[in-house]
Amino acid sequence: MATERYTRFKDISVSERVLNTVFLLTIGLGYLMALANLYYTHQGHDGEAGLSIEDVMINYHGSNGSTRLGSAINGIMEPNLKYKSDKEVILKWIQEGAEETGYDEKIAPILNRDCILCHSPSINPNLPDLTNYAGVAEVAHSGGASYPRLIRVSHIHLFGIAFILYFIGRIFLLCDINVYVKRVAVVIPFIAMLIDISSWFVTKINPAFAYVVVGSGGLMGLSMGLQILLSIYQMWFYTNNDE
Ligand code: HEC
Structure with missing residues (x-):
């Protein structure tokens, strides 16, 4: 092992791990609540129960x-x-x-x-x-999302989610995994969020982009979820055999 190296989970105190863990679990729960909120606010736009791609189209593009x-x-x-x-x-x-x-x-x-x-x-x-x-x-006119509403929701998402992703990413960087994987992994949720938000605006004009909204939103949730799970796993259940 090289003498100069970066901090990993095994180098931080138990109290710091406890803090990281409760933070990650709370964010995870917050994310599930955000999904539930999404479901209840957008399901049924198309007149049928349940959330469908048509609901997403109607929300941004109108009908x-x-x-x-x-x-x-x-x-x-x-x-x-x-x-x-x-x-x-x-x-x-x-x-x-x-x-x-x-x-x-x-x-x-x-x-x-x-x-x-x-x-x-x-x-x-x-x-x-x-x-x-x-x-x-x-x-x-069919309505759909107005630009003022899209801009309002965008700025809230950009500020709020950037903070969340940043802190999750900082904790995740303490994982003991391939550095190249990490360098890419910390960027993915940010890119997914940017694609997601830009595609709201595109969907307002072209409803087919609802698929991009759903895909990039899903990618952000998935990559964030994997960072959370891997971090919690390595914090408590992982031992490095090299040392
Ligand atoms: C006798 C009076 C009257 C006439 C005539 C009338 N309306 Fe209405 N309209 C109303 C009232 C009262 C409301 C509000 C009803 C409510 O909110 O329940 C309303 C509401 C509406 C709304 C709004 C519905 C919404 O989304 O809130 C539209 C659109 C509308 N009318 C279109 C029409 C059209 C088109 C015609 C002609 C074919 C028409 N109305 C004729 C009295 C009238």
């Missing part, structure tokens, strides 16, 4: 079927339509992206006839304003 205008005329507002056929006209317009082109000639006449007697700010300021394109667009 044409679930606009407020679409659900309203499929549901409680339907009886206000004078002609049933107008429902298809509106739904088709929503499906095609609820663009301003076509609004004036196809959509406005229907809303002006059947809806604005209630949906006008002068009559009821609490209802969606259906007297102009801007007001209608607000309820006709």
Whole structure:
């Protein structure tokens, strides 16, 4: 063994190992709670129980079927339509992206006839304003995550998770394993987190990226979990036969 070497788990005191262990276990539990929270906040967006890739797509990208205008005329507002056929006209317009082109000639006449007697700010300021394109667009677009929300959640994740990964990584570096494995292993969760967060923004534009969100999120959890488990194992159950 070389005379100059770095600190390993066997070089640290038992109290330090105890502290490391309770920290890692608490983070592990926190991670499980984060997964449970993810499940409960995002499951069922697609109308079916359980978390699916469609739920992730709807969360970031939105869904044409679930606009407020679409659900309203499929549901409680339907009886206000004078002609049933107008429902298809509106739904088709929503499906095609609820663009301003076509609004004036196809959509406005229907809303002006059947809806604005209630949906006008002068009559009821609490209802969606259906007297102009801007007001209608607000309820006709699919939603998904807004940029302010994505930016808010991103900065919380970047600051918070960077700290968590840093401390887990510092402890993990005391493991007695191949140095090249370690050098790569400490970087993986950070890269996975960056890919995860950037793909939220991409998924807002292209729903297929929901797979990247799930894959990179999973990779981060997995690599973090392995660092935690290996560290706890080496701290308490591992003896180096070289010395
Ligand atoms: C008689 C008055 C009246 C008419 C006419 C009317 N609405 Fe409404 N609308 C309401 C009321 C009241 C609410 C709020 C209902 C609630 O929150 O339960 C509402 C809510 C809505 C909402 C919001 C639903 C949500 O997500 O909160 C939309 C969208 C909507 N109406 C669209 C329409 C359309 C389209 C028409 C014309 C076909 C129409 N409404 C005609 C009274 C009306």
